[in-house]
Amino acid sequence: MMLIRNVFLSIAMLLSLSVIAQEQMTFSSELNKTRYQSLVEELRCPKCQNQNLADSGSGIAVDLRELVHQMIEQGKTDQEIVDYMVARYGSFVLYRPQHSTATFLLWYGPFILLGIGLLAFISVVRMNRKRRGRDL
């Protein structure tokens, strides 16, 4: 019983960590707030390799969150904000990679492999059917 409680407690504490990393911010509209949330979740913290801006407590993440906040309130579009970050920190900051020749395999590789698998499957089935036809 104690063990279960401890496990629950530690899970609750882990979940609250991401909340600690956020400052109080005021937004002029609910939409801006939603946009802010989705942007800081999708942008990667350039300092701490495997955290997004929302989760990171590092100095640069705090600054970049504030910049995203400012740019949203200034009326910049999501694309403009993402471009701003990529121009400074490279495509590293994107958790969702852009579509380009460099990321072609990343985006479409799985579908190409799926196609190859499908072709192999069909040819094996056909070969088997032919052989069975001969045996009969």
Place this chain on the structure above:
Amino acid sequence: MRKLLFFMPLAVFLILGVVFYLQLGKDAQYMPSALVGKKVPEFTLVSLQDDQVYTHKDLPDTPYLINFWGTWCPACHVEHPFLMELANSGVPIVGIDYKDQKDLAVQWLEQKGNPYQVILMDEIGNFGVDMGVTGAPETFVVDRSGVVVYRHQGVINAENWPEIKGYMK
């Protein structure tokens, strides 16, 4: 054909093995700078020493270093003596006092010496963001034509200086 298919898993395993082996020993923290190959971004910053306004036009026209530092940064203490050595051997260094307090920075320079040709204050850190800085110390090599050619994250020391020096032309 059948036999070939039989060896496919082995072939895939070998190819993946080679790919993964080549990745071993690489610095996973390494992050390429988006600024390399581009001009130093435009800025208007105030100098720490004489309160004069500097812009990107006032930067040296010889190869030089841009060094981000701050009194709050422990690694900058480690780096400082080597920067003094570099300055004494004639390497021009532009210092950016990054997210720091002026009085603390002045005190630091009085106590430890000043390796910088000019020190510009980036109190909010906006110029740092324009340069793609993630912390301090961080050093950029700018070549004769004002283009950023190299970025080094962390302390410069006698060990990594020869490589950085190679970019100064």
